[in-house]
Amino acid sequence: MPNTDLLPLLASGDFVSGQEIADVLGVSRTAVWKQLNRLSELGLEVESVKGRGYRIEGGIDLLDGAAVQACMSAAAQALLTELDIHQGIGSTNAEAMSRVAAGAGSGYVCTAEQQTAGRGRRGRAWVSPYARNLYVSAVWEYQGGAAALEGMSLAVGVAVARALAACGVPPVQLKWPNDVLHEGAKLGGILLEMTGDAAGVCQVVVGIGLNVDMPAQQGGDIDQAWTDVRHVNGGDPVSRSQLLGVLLSELLPLLAGFEATGFAPWREAWQGLDAYTDTEVVLSSGEQQMAGVARGVDDRGALQLETATAGIKPVFGGEISLRPQA
Numbered sequence: 001m002p003n004t005d006l007l008p009l010l011a012s013g014d015f016v017s018g019q020e021i022a023d024v025l026g027v028s029r030t031a032v033w034k035q036l037n038r039l040s041e042l043g044l045e046v047e048s049v050k051g052r053g054y055r056i057e058g059g060i061d062l063l064d065g066a067a068v069q070a071c072m073s074a075a076a077q078a079l080l081t082e083l084d085i086h087q088g089i090g091s092t093n094a095e096a097m098s099r100v101a102a103g104a105g106s107g108y109v110c111t112a113e114q115q116t117a118g119r120g121r122r123g124r125a126w127v128s129p130y131a132r133n134l135y136v137s138a139v140w141e142y143q144g145g146a147a148a149l150e151g152m153s154l155a156v157g158v159a160v161a162r163a164l165a166a167c168g169v170p171p172v173q174l175k176w177p178n179d180v181l182h183e184g185a186k187l188g189g190i191l192l193e194m195t196g197d198a199a200g201v202c203q204v205v206v207g208i209g210l211n212v213d214m215p216a217q218q219g220g221d222i223d224q225a226w227t228d229v230r231h232v233n234g235g236d237p238v239s240r241s242q243l244l245g246v247l248l249s250e251l252l253p254l255l256a257g258f259e260a261t262g263f264a265p266w267r268e269a270w271q272g273l274d275a276y277t278d279t280e281v282v283l284s285s286g287e288q289q290m291a292g293v294a295r296g297v298d299d300r301g302a303l304q305l306e307t308a309t310a311g312i313k314p315v316f317g318g319e320i321s322l323r324p325q326a
Contacts, residue, residue, distance in 0.1 A: 002038035004087045004113075007131075013059030015052040042088075042114065042130040043215070060131050061213070063113060064241045071245025079252040081107030088130075090117040092137040093193055093207040100139055100195055100203045107252065108139040111244060127214070127222050134188075134210040134244055140255040145199040151263025151301025153178050153190045153317060156206055158269045159250035160188060166246050169233050173275035176294070176303050177317035180210070181275050185227040187211055206255065208247070212240055264299040271296045280325040281305075283315060290315075291325060 005025060009016050021032045036046050036054055047055050065083055072080070082104070089095055089112040096110045115128035115135050128135055142148040157174040164172055173181045180188035188210035196202030211228035229238050271277065276294045283290045283305065292307040302314035303322070 002041050003035045004042075006032070006035055007039075007060060007062060010046070010054065010056045011060050011062050013055055013057060015049065015055045017053035020053070044130060061237070061240050062131055063111060063244065067239070067241035068245040068248070071242045071249070073249040073253075076249040076252045079107050079256050080109060080248065081105070082109065084108065084110045086110070086112040088112065088114045088116060091115055091207075092135050093191060093205050096137040096139050096205040096207075097193060097195060100205065104139055105203070106140045106256070109136065109248065109252075110138075111136040128209070129215055131240075132214060133212045133228070134208065134240060134247070136244060136247070137205050137207040138248070138251055138255060139203055139205055140258075141196075141201065141203045142259045143201055144259060145197055145202050146194060147199075148202075148259045148262075149192065149194065149204055150316075151266070151297075151299075152204070152206070152258060153192050154270050154297065154301045155254055155258065155263055155266040156190050156192075156208065156251065158266050158273065159254050160190070160208060160210065160247065161273050163243065163247040163250045164229070166250075167238050167243050169229055169238065172232070172273070174270060174273040175275050176297065176322055177301070177320070182227050182232045184275070185225040186222075187227050187229070187232065204255075206251070208251075210243070210247075212243065213237065262299070263301045267297060267299055267301075276322065276324060281322050282325055283320055283322055285318070285320045294322070 006021055009021055009024060018029050018032050022029050039046055044056055047057055063085055065085055068083060069077060092110045092112055092115065096108065099108055112135050114130040154177060157180060160180050161172050161174065172187055175181050178190045179186055188208065191207040193205045194202050211226060213230045214226065214228040274296060277296055279294050281292065281294045290305065292305040295304040295306050295312060297303055298314055302316045304312050305315050306312045
C-alpha cells in the first residue's frame with residue numbers, strides 16, 4: 001500500500017512544494033515523487049504544477065480519531081472501548097470478527113479509509129473508494145443468543161437515519177431489512193454477523209456502509225441505483241469524522257440497550273421511515289419468490305406481507321431481497 005503519511009499534507013487541496021513534503025517527512029525529493037505517483041493506487045489523482053508543487057484538487061476528507069470522538073455524546077464515549085482506524089483493510093466486519101476471536105468485546109469499533117474486500121448482504125461486493133465513504137463495524141456482546149438480535153438491523157437503520165438528520169442531511173427512507181435509501185436510490189446498507197453461542201453468550205458485529213462522496217467512476221461498479229450524502233445534501237459536503245461521531249452517538253447506546261428492550265421501541269420510528277409501506281412488493285430468496293403488499297413490521301422486525309391467499313404473513317430477515325412489483 002502507498003505511504004499515506006503524506007496525505008494530511010495534501011488534505012486541504014492547496015499546493016504544497018515537494019521540498020516542504022520532503023522536509024516534513026524527512027525523506028528525499030525523489031522518495032516524495034515516488035510516493036506521490038503511487039497514490040494513484042488509492043484512486044487519488046495528484047496534480048503537479050512546476051513552481052507551485054503538488055495538490056489533490058478539492059482536497060481529501062481524512063478520518064480523524066480526535067474529531068470523531070469530539071462529535072460523540074458523553075454517553076457514547078463512555079461505551080466506546082476502542083476506536084480502531086485503518087488506512088486500508090480487507091473488510092471492517094472481517095477485522096472486527098477477527099478481533100472478537102482475539103478477545104475484543106463490547107464497544108470495539110473498527111473503521112477504515114478504504115476496504116479492498118468490502119461485503120454487503122448476500123455476498124455482494126461493497127464498493128469502497130479511499131477516504132470518500134464510511135465503512136464502520138461495531139462489536140457488542142449479548143447473553144441471549146440469536147433471539148436477542150431480532151429486529152436489530154432495522155433499529156440500526158433508524159439510528160443511521162437519525163445521525164444523518166442530526167448532520168443536517170434531508171430525510172432518508174429505510175428498506176426492509178437492511179438498506180438506507182433516498183428517493184429509491186441506495187445510500188447505505190447494514191450487515192450483521194454473529195459469532196458465539198446461538199442460544200447463549202454471543203457477539204454481534206454491526207457493519208454499516210454509507211456512501212458519503214462517491215466518485216462517479218467507482219460508482220459505476222455498483223449494480224443498482226445509488227446516491228451519496230453529498231448529492232442528497234444538495235452538493236454540500238458533510239465531514240466524515242463528524243458523521244461517524246454522530247453515528248456512534250446513536251449506535252452505541254442502541255447496542256447497549258437492545259437486549260433489554262428488543263426492537264419494539266424502534267418499531268414506530270422504523271415504520272415512519274419505511275420506503276415501501278402499503279406497496280406491492282416481491283420478495284426473493286434464491287429461486288423462490290413471494291408477492292404481496294408490505295404492511296410494515298411487527299415488534300420482532302418481521303415484515304408483514306399481505307397476500308391474497310394467506311392474509312398477513314410475517315417474514316423474517318435473512319438472505320431475502322425486497323423490490324417493488326414492476
